[in-house]
Amino acid sequence: MPQTRRFPQSIYALPLADNRLRLDRVPRQADPLAERLHRRQRLAGAFRLFARLGFEVGVAGHFTARDPIETDHYWINPLGVPFSQLRVSHLLRVDGEGRVVEGDGPLNSGALKLHYHLQKARPEVVGIAHLHGLHGRAWSALGRPFEPLTAESAAFSGSQAIFRRHDLRDEQGNPERRPERLTRAFVDSFADNDLLIWQNHSLWTTGASVESAAWRSILADDSARTHLLAYAAGRPVIPDAALAAASIAPDKELADWLNFLPLWDRISAEEPDLLD
Amino acid sequence: MPQTRRFPQSIYALPLADNRLRLDRVPRQADPLAERLHRRQRLAGAFRLFARLGFEVGVAGHFTARDPIETDHYWINPLGVPFSQLRVSHLLRVDGEGRVVEGDGPLNSGALKLHYHLQKARPEVVGIAHLHGLHGRAWSALGRPFEPLTAESAAFSGSQAIFRRHDLRDEQGNPERRPERLTRAFVDSFADNDLLIWQNHSLWTTGASVESAAWRSILADDSARTHLLAYAAGRPVIPDAALAAASIAPDKELADWLNFLPLWDRISAEEPDLLD
Amino acid sequence: MPQTRRFPQSIYALPLADNRLRLDRVPRQADPLAERLHRRQRLAGAFRLFARLGFEVGVAGHFTARDPIETDHYWINPLGVPFSQLRVSHLLRVDGEGRVVEGDGPLNSGALKLHYHLQKARPEVVGIAHLHGLHGRAWSALGRPFEPLTAESAAFSGSQAIFRRHDLRDEQGNPERRPERLTRAFVDSFADNDLLIWQNHSLWTTGASVESAAWRSILADDSARTHLLAYAAGRPVIPDAALAAASIAPDKELADWLNFLPLWDRISAEEPDLLD
Amino acid sequence: MPQTRRFPQSIYALPLADNRLRLDRVPRQADPLAERLHRRQRLAGAFRLFARLGFEVGVAGHFTARDPIETDHYWINPLGVPFSQLRVSHLLRVDGEGRVVEGDGPLNSGALKLHYHLQKARPEVVGIAHLHGLHGRAWSALGRPFEPLTAESAAFSGSQAIFRRHDLRDEQGNPERRPERLTRAFVDSFADNDLLIWQNHSLWTTGASVESAAWRSILADDSARTHLLAYAAGRPVIPDAALAAASIAPDKELADWLNFLPLWDRISAEEPDLLD
Numbered sequence A, B, C, D: 001m002p003q004t005r006r007f008p009q010s011i012y013a014l015p016l017a018d019n020r021l022r023l024d025r026v027p028r029q030a031d032p033l034a035e036r037l038h039r040r041q042r043l044a045g046a047f048r049l050f051a052r053l054g055f056e057v058g059v060a061g062h063f064t065a066r067d068p069i070e071t072d073h074y075w076i077n078p079l080g081v082p083f084s085q086l087r088v089s090h091l092l093r094v095d096g097e098g099r100v101v102e103g104d105g106p107l108n109s110g111a112l113k114l115h116y117h118l119q120k121a122r123p124e125v126v127g128i129a130h131l132h133g134l135h136g137r138a139w140s141a142l143g144r145p146f147e148p149l150t151a152e153s154a155a156f157s158g159s160q161a162i163f164r165r166h167d168l169r170d171e172q173g174n175p176e177r178r179p180e181r182l183t184r185a186f187v188d189s190f191a192d193n194d195l196l197i198w199q200n201h202s203l204w205t206t207g208a209s210v211e212s213a214a215w216r217s218i219l220a221d222d223s224a225r226t227h228l229l230a231y232a233a234g235r236p237v238i239p240d241a242a243l244a245a246a247s248i249a250p251d252k253e254l255a256d257w258l259n260f261l262p263l264w265d266r267i268s269a270e271e272p273d274l275l276d
Helices: A032-052 A109-121 A134-140 A179-190 A210-233 A241-246 A252-270 B032-052 B109-121 B134-140 B179-190 B210-233 B241-246 B252-270 C032-052 C109-121 C134-140 C179-190 C210-233 C241-246 C252-270 D032-052 D109-121 D134-140 D179-190 D210-233 D241-246 D252-270
Strands: A062-066 A074-076 A092-094 A100-102 A127-131 A160-163 A195-198 A202-207 B062-066 B074-076 B092-094 B100-102 B127-131 B160-163 B195-198 B202-207 C062-066 C074-076 C092-094 C100-102 C127-131 C160-163 C195-198 C202-207 D062-066 D074-076 D092-094 D100-102 D127-131 D160-163 D195-198 D202-207
Touching: A032 A062, A032 A074, A032 A127, A032 A210, A032 A252, A062 A109, A062 A210, A074 A109, A109 A127, A109 A179, A127 A210, A134 A195, A134 A202, A134 A210, A134 B210, A160 A179, A179 A195, A202 A210, A202 A252, A210 A252, A210 B210, A210 D134, A210 D210, B032 B062, B032 B074, B032 B127, B032 B210, B032 B252, B062 B109, B062 B210, B074 B109, B109 B127, B109 B179, B127 B210, B134 B195, B134 B202, B134 B210, B134 C210, B160 B179, B179 B195, B202 B210, B202 B252, B210 B252, B210 C210, C032 C062, C032 C074, C032 C127, C032 C210, C032 C252, C062 C109, C062 C210, C074 C109, C109 C127, C109 C179, C127 C210, C134 C195, C134 C202, C134 C210, C134 D210, C160 C179, C179 C195, C202 C210, C202 C252, C210 C252, C210 D210, D032 D062, D032 D074, D032 D127, D032 D210, D032 D252, D062 D109, D062 D210, D074 D109, D109 D127, D109 D179, D127 D210, D134 D195, D134 D202, D134 D210, D160 D179, D179 D195, D202 D210, D202 D252, D210 D252
Parallel strands: A160 A195, B160 B195, C160 C195, D160 D195
Antiparallel strands: A062 A074, A062 A127, A074 A092, A092 A100, A127 A202, A195 A202, B062 B074, B062 B127, B074 B092, B092 B100, B127 B202, B195 B202, C062 C074, C062 C127, C074 C092, C092 C100, C127 C202, C195 C202, D062 D074, D062 D127, D074 D092, D092 D100, D127 D202, D195 D202
């Protein structure tokens, strides 16, 4: 390793053979307490990155991480703390009843049910992110899924859903207003996809790690931006989805986890107070 | 509260019960002098944020706050001070005759009448903001109101007006040039809306607090940007306005005030000289 | 003046009466040497601002200021010095023959003739700016003038020209390649306008001061950006040019000079090494 | 040279006569070891610039430089080191068999063959860059070459190719999946062009120096951006390619090398740790 390297880069800690990465799945901390801290740190780091990417709109935006010990608990950012100031110690642990069992601060209670029921319905999920990135919101207004226009957006082929909340109706044909029905429809729409496009609202992503959920949030806003640009300028070529998928990493969870590493290295080096 | 928290975050000072925010209206300082200072500080902070958002175009842009003691007076930024350098001590207090009664510096006299008559016509208003944000200007050229394309723009449904200054005519059918008529038409057009889109010019917002007026300025430019992007890329889905409004906070003043808090926390921590 | 003001703001040095600015023309330094230094400083400051605005594209971009003493000489940035590092001492004074008579460094000889002949043809001009801002270049490819879509772009109504270099032909109908003919066509096209849109290339602006020429460069790129956004999103309303012009400052030189002041205050406070 | 110049500016070290640059080709270090270091430094500097330009997308992006001593070896960035932290000492030297022979760290093995075979097929090439800039990706989805809309994009006229990877078929008409065939098709498509637009993916550029390859990456993303903007806003004027080419520098390698100099000056002054 070069002696002049100033910051620890995560990639150098991964197993190599002949200078090729040899990693067949996302590593986890053996110690559950270390894994808990790991998730909380990545959650806080993701908010710092989201702040830089302009994903913060007032008090909107929440990102939860399942607790590795109490697996029906999850960690969430408190309401109203600026993303750019968020630290590990700000995070709240919430139990299945929506009670704060660790940490102190105001909850964004509006979104609790959605996170809780989605975490419950999908035991493989660790991270669930909902941010109000500009491009994701603008694209959501078009009510259309992503096409495999680029390698980045092709990663969502076959793993995205659209949620049309305004179209839900009750038994009398009136707009559905019952919270439990909206929550169920949201969970049903999401199904086992990585991405949910909430029409006329914004994007949600999930991941089997905090890292992959965070990366998919970034990638989804990026995909929205490339779609907006390409469709504004003309008529993009849409490759066959199966063909496009063939050039996507076979293990998306591993690939998306890996893609988050340089971002983590950068943010943890530049804003180490996020670890406090 | 985490001991490691470096900056005071406003949200932690608000009343909580069971980690839920319990606030039924925007809090005010009991002491009128404290309230005056509070408004001046938020006014200066808003200019610092506007500078970062690219809302500054030469000497254009003015934002006034009603004085809580002399309620026909208001505070305004002096002409020609860069938004990024603006401090509390720069602000001018102007009386109903347009005379500076506190502070020292050049007035932007062109806009005085508009602010004064709008403040007078709407006693519930505290903040009136007029900025030349890029997206607001570009959108204003289309001469159309915002649609509820996103949750953010839906907040303006039913509370926006369009002012077509170039269409005003005098009794002879010639372009209206009498200042008092233009002022009256402006105030009449604004009526009791939160937002006025001045066609081929830019946006104006109002609020019952400096915070909500500032937040609406930011949200209106953001809405203009999402509209520009979505309409450039295709044909956005426009939800029924009533349905969209149903998912908007019932107390918009409180919600918009709250949304400004993280921005205030960030700017006052990062640029504390604004308080001077 | 507030005691807490940290940076000198130019606006406070201008004549006021009853807190209204009383200035009927752009002030000049009485001492020619002071005026020379003034122009050189504003030239260097403008480059620092252009760097922040993304107007720098490799070694492209030149901005000249007529010397107030030797009025057929002008000051120009050397080729290849990054805009963000440019200082007063880098500037070169060039005589009417294109010889460097003060300062040391490489000239961008390609553009010398255009600046020299335009300065010669228009004795009222002090500053001539040609930058490769992104939006100005993109708009130039459409081959159309600015419309009065906003107050900012209305300022160019009646004072803009389009130069279609690729359409010039020699007596045999072949593409014109003689440098002296191209220079003459450029000067003739520019005539006495503030702005020249060089189709499929970029923008040029002039001013009776360095400040107004710099401000018009910034405003022209901004106008290009609002035009690109508005036309992408739909069909903008184009007000009658005469009407739009009625709301423009009667003394454009003074107004544009004034609009540059906050930018100067900001850049000279934040990057004082530009004065070296 | 001005005594107040704080940073060394590369342009002042080039040969001048009468303040005109006198340089008829790209200079090289006489000492091969100095040339090797020169290339490695420019490679590291380019990554720092790419980071600022938003060309970094997770672990995507690779840029290789031919070694001047072992001319079938090349230098490449390791996988997963953030562009903004990349230093000279991180770079890996890889031999023709894809083995790391100098430096230590993980290789991006997926792209090795493409770089190796392209370097092999084009002995005049030194730098090969493949970055995932936003605008390049969005434009690539349209499957069209650049037009000479601006002077910048005209530089690619006659020197660009489009690679439609998804259209490749094997002898049975099925999608081509054999790596060696894909590599050959890529090299054949690239031919001797400066730019390859990989449809629905992103851009590749080459140069006879690291500097020109880096500059073309920046210029290609810039061209994509101006194309996206101009086509979204209307119908751009497309000049005759031959005419447009006539206003392009006759020695493109020299011109592109020169255009990179101010960027190098800026990044090496502002982030000198890249040299470590």
